[in-house]
Amino acid sequence: MLAVFRRLLFGAPLPTSRQIHERLPKFLALPVFASDALSSVAYATEEILLALSVVGAAAWGAAQGIAAAIAALLAIVAASYRQTILAYPAGGGSYTVTKENLGVYPGLVAAASLLTDYVLTVAVSVAAGVAAITSAYPQLVHEKALLGVLFVGLVAFANLRGVRESGWLFAPPTYVFIGTLYLTIAVGLFKVITRTPLDHAIPPGHPVVASQPLSLFLVLRAFAGGCSAMTGTEAVANGIPAFRPPESRNAATTLTWMAAILGSLFLGLTFLAHVYRVMPAPHETVVSQIARGVFGRGWFYYVTQYATAAILILAANTAFQDFPRLSSILARDRFAPRQLGNLGDKLVYSNGIVVLAAAAMGLIVMFHGDTHHLIPLYAVGVFVTFTLSQTGMVVRHLRLRESGWRVHCVINGVGAFATGIVALVIAGAKFAHGAWMVVLFIPSLVFVFHKIHQHYIELGNQLRLTEADLAGPMELTSTAVVLVAGIHKGIVRALRYARTLSPDCRGLYIEIDPSETPLIRDRWEKFGLGVPLVILESPYRSLVGPVIRYLEEAKRERRDQVVTVVLPEFVPKKWWHKMLHNQSGLFLKLALLLTRDIVVTNARYYVEK
Numbered sequence: 136m137l138a139v140f141r142r143l144l145f146g147a148p149l150p151t152s153r154q155i156h157e158r159l160p161k162f163l164a165l166p167v168f169a170s171d172a173l174s175s176v177a178y179a180t181e182e183i184l185l186a187l188s189v190v191g192a193a194a195w196g197a198a199q200g201i202a203a204a205i206a207a208l209l210a211i212v213a214a215s216y217r218q219t220i221l222a223y224p225a226g227g228g229s230y231t232v233t234k235e236n237l238g239v240y241p242g243l244v245a246a247a248s249l250l251t252d253y254v255l256t257v258a259v260s261v262a263a264g265v266a267a268i269t270s271a272y273p274q275l276v277h278e279k280a281l282l283g284v285l286f287v288g289l290v291a292f293a294n295l296r297g298v299r300e301s302g303w304l305f306a307p308p309t310y311v312f313i314g315t316l317y318l319t320i321a322v323g324l325f326k327v328i329t330r331t332p333l334d335h336a337i338p339p340g341h342p343v344v345a346s347q348p349l350s351l352f353l354v355l356r357a358f359a360g361g362c363s364a365m366t367g368t369e370a371v372a373n374g375i376p377a378f379r380p381p382e383s384r385n386a387a388t389t390l391t392w393m394a395a396i397l398g399s400l401f402l403g404l405t406f407l408a409h410v411y412r413v414m415p416a417p418h419e420t421v422v423s424q425i426a427r428g429v430f431g432r433g434w435f436y437y438v439t440q441y442a443t444a445a446i447l448i449l450a451a452n453t454a455f456q457d458f459p460r461l462s463s464i465l466a467r468d469r470f471a472p473r474q475l476g477n478l479g480d481k482l483v484y485s486n487g488i489v490v491l492a493a494a495a496m497g498l499i500v501m502f503h504g505d506t507h508h509l510i511p512l513y514a515v516g517v518f519v520t521f522t523l524s525q526t527g528m529v530v531r532h533l534r535l536r537e538s539g540w541r542v543h544c545v546i547n548g549v550g551a552f553a554t555g556i557v558a559l560v561i562a563g564a565k566f567a568h569g570a571w572m573v574v575l576f577i578p579s580l581v582f583v584f585h586k587i588h589q590h591y592i593e594l595g596n597q598l599r600l601t602e603a604d605l606a607g608p609m610e611l612t613s614t615a616v617v618l619v620a621g622i623h624k625g626i627v628r629a630l631r632y633a634r635t636l637s638p639d640c641r642g643l644y645i646e647i648d649p650s651e652t653p654l655i656r657d658r659w660e661k662f663g664l665g666v667p668l669v670i671l672e673s674p675y676r677s678l679v680g681p682v683i684r685y686l687e688e689a690k691r692e693r694r695d696q697v698v699t700v701v702l703p704e705f706v707p708k709k710w711w712h713k714m715l716h717n718q719s720g721l722f723l724k725l726a727l728l729l730t731r732d733i734v735v736t737n738a739r740y741y742v743e744k
Contacts, residue, residue: 171367171453182360191345264447279504459487625740
């Protein structure tokens with residue numbers, strides 16, 4: 136039944152041979168890997184204006200200068216990641232570059248920063264998408280956390296169905312979003328050029344009160360908020376293996392498209408926010424105000440809001456592509472649990488998808504789905520990653536000295552310096568507003584990676600075979616203990632099996648109801664196959680405690696033997712029949728799971744009609 140339900144929910148499983156056919160062409164890869172970066176234009180301008188709103192009308196002019204600086208930085212980072220894509224076609228992005236060129240622990244810092252940023256990407260993008268919905272429907276504003284959790288679940292479900300299916304699902308909303316914003320910018324600019332009367336969000340005669348002068352601190356804080364537009368830039372470099380051949384060239388082309396679209400939309404919206412005199416409002420986003428100013432509250436306004444909400448929610452898909460992929464690389468290098476490296480039925484890293492969804496849902500609930508509370512946690516990790524990756528590329532160019540290495544070295548060096556400064560600015564400007572949590576979490580995650588790696592190394596050393604291990608006695612003897620709840624066909628089958636394991640075989644019955652013990656003794660003498668029966672009283676009607684105590688005594692009897700516990704189990708014909716019986720065998724297996732020198736085995740008896 137579970138297999139049928141899984142197939143209905145997630146579709147038929149795919150063979151490993153289909154993996155290359157599940158790769159993405161460029162027109163599908165753009166919405167899959169660039170939706171995070173492209174969606175950030177929906178809130179990056181708002182974050183700049185929110186930080187500058189205290190300076191009044193001066194905010195609009197300053198915002199344009201800050202947006203231009205961020206666009207220039209975006210161009211530098213995109214050029215650097217093009218080199219990373221071409222140099223490391225196997226993927227892994229910043230982690231692989233940093234680990235190979237700067238060392239293991241800088242690589243782990245890059246990985247921890249990226250994984251943290253991916254969790255925040257899901258939480259922030261979905262929360263921003265919900266904010267777009269509540270801008271159009273204010274009555275839903277109190278359900279933001281619930282809506283956020285539901286949307287994260289939907290995106291996770293879509294990704295569990297496979298890469299290509301999620302690509303076809305997310306492509307239409309992404310391209311509609313790009314089209315609606317370009318049309319909004321084009322119509323808005325046309326009205327400005329033709330001197331058409333504008334529907335200002337704040338009328339020109341209405342004064343915008345300044346509560347403090349423009350300062351360097353405010354500019355840096357606004358710059359830090361606006362840099363959220365650059366998150367997701369590295370996603371393409373991490374997901375190169377998901378592209379169709381030639382993987383590197385297709386990934387580099389997709390990255391260039393993404394940077395061009397992102398930069399032009401960001402600059403265009405920031406300019407329109409100036410000419411339409413838009414300021415952040417408690418229950419309406421900046422994009423909503425711009426669309427309303429350009430088109431009014433007609434049908435196209437709602438199309439824009441729906442497209443913005445969709446791209447923001449689906450932007451989480453970028454993280455759902457890269458978080459599991461990076462986690463699998465860490466698992467392969469033995470820095471993360473091995474389960475994260477397992478490919479699921481649909482040729483996706485299902486365990487990583489589930490972990491990411493759970494972490495993002497927890498953040499949304501913790502911060503009540505409020506974008507402005509989540510944004511301060513955002514972008515710190517990604518700029519640390521940018522800096523480490525580009526520094527690693529500089530070291531690589533200096534080491535290999537390939538054709539054009541001097542020019543590439545300058546590009547990466549400028550990028551590393553600029554993003555390093557930005558990382559410090561973001562951490563400093565947002566530290567008191569919540570960034571301290573990320574600053575502490577990243578080294579904590581690196582420590583966890585170290586401990587996991589240490590465990591795998593120690594385990595490997597313990598399990599490694601040498602010739603000395605084969606020099607000792609080859610036979611391992613055991614004592615077989617059959618746990619008895621009554622006398623029936625399943626018990627007799629278990630006794631027969633246990634007698635093949637050891638000449639020292641015994642039954643163990645825990646007396647819960649003393650009135651049943653005489654009947655058990657009589658039936659055991661008749662059907663017990665000559666196996667001795669041990670009866671233990673349990674005055675408190677506990678099953679697990681007396682069993683464990685007896686097994687410890689059995690281990691002390693012969694310290695050179697292993698105790699094998701045989702659990703008789705009957706399997707009913709119908710799955711729901713299982714719910715009509717107690718699960719004492721399951722609880723015993725869990726209790727004995729980590730007990731030393733005890734082997735637990737099930738002897739199943741299948742019930743027929």
